[in-house]
Amino acid sequence: MPIWMSLSFQNSFSPEMESINFFHDFSMTMIIFIFLLSSYFIFSSLMGEFFDNFSIESHELELFWTFTPTLFLMFLAIPSMKVLYMTEDSQKPCFTFKITGHQWYWSYDFMNCLEEVDSFYDSSLMSRLLKVSNVVNLPSFSNIRGLVTSSDVIHSWSIPSMGVKSDCSPGRLNQVFLMSKLNMLTVGQCSEICGANHSFMPIVLIFSIVLTIFSFVNTSMS
Ligand SMILES: [Cu+2]
Incomplete structure (x- = not known):
């Protein structure tokens, strides 16, 4: 049931909604983690901590910032697809x-x-x-x-x-x-x-x- 001044999802009454709730909490945790990590790097760069001649044209660094977001996207895509297929599955209706x-x-x-x-x-x-x-x-x-x-x-x-x-x-x-x-x-x-x-x-x-x-x-x- 909807509750006055509620800011989040309603209580779940079905397995599908429970999965959606889980996926929401999981993706929010990852998004907050990414936000904190990028804020730390931006702030540190502005303060001049990471300026180094070896970091210019560094292949290792380029590999790191290409593969890390890919990994994060895969972690988000797998449970997302699972929830999508779960809500669309016919499951032999009675x-x-x-x-x-x-x-x-x-x-x-x-x-x-x-x-x-x-x-x-x-x-x-x-x-x-x-x-x-x-x-x-x-x-x-x-x-x-x-x-x-x-x-x-x-x-x-x-x-x-x-x-x-x-x-x-x-x-x-x-x-x-x-x-x-x-x-x-x-x-x-x-x-x-x-x-x-x-x-x-x-x-x-x-x-x-x-x-x-x-x-x-x-x-x-x-
Ligand atoms: Cu209408």
């Missing part, structure tokens, strides 16, 4: 639902139901811009696939605590993967400026173990 963005509400199609459920913004002072008329109930501890599209302009379906964000383009289907490791309520909003009421398109998802048991029994019986 449940699929369709998300359609409209100006300015979301509608959800659960495939086995005959009609779409519309989810409008519900003005309430309890949770500002984060309450909806119909919440989405989903099973926890299950791999869920969301097919994302739009009926008018480009929207973006985003749940920060689950590391999910996907553009909803008209005439095109994108997919997102959700896997909650907790029974909880999580919120998101449209993240693409889509018109006058763009701020009034909240998303509320509730993950519960009851639905997980129900879908397991349902699958076993069929």
Whole structure:
């Protein structure tokens, strides 16, 4: 859940978001280290400590400042690619639902139901811009696939605590993967400026173990 005056990421509710959090902390540590190291060398050079006739046209020095940044970039690229592939991997979803963005509400199609459920913004002072008329109930501890599209302009379906964000383009289907490791309520909003009421398109998802048991029994019986 978003917290007032919070400067960092929201608490993670999915393995994908945990990996993103880890990668953020890891890359920030490296960036701070590089910043401190380069500041030290710049400051020392300005003070005249490293001026030496042997450092001019030194092959060893050139090799050092070519390979060290390459090494740092590789250390950043490997976990970055791992997170990218982890968030895009299909992982055999056990449940699929369709998300359609409209100006300015979301509608959800659960495939086995005959009609779409519309989810409008519900003005309430309890949770500002984060309450909806119909919440989405989903099973926890299950791999869920969301097919994302739009009926008018480009929207973006985003749940920060689950590391999910996907553009909803008209005439095109994108997919997102959700896997909650907790029974909880999580919120998101449209993240693409889509018109006058763009701020009034909240998303509320509730993950519960009851639905997980129900879908397991349902699958076993069929
Ligand atoms: Cu939108």
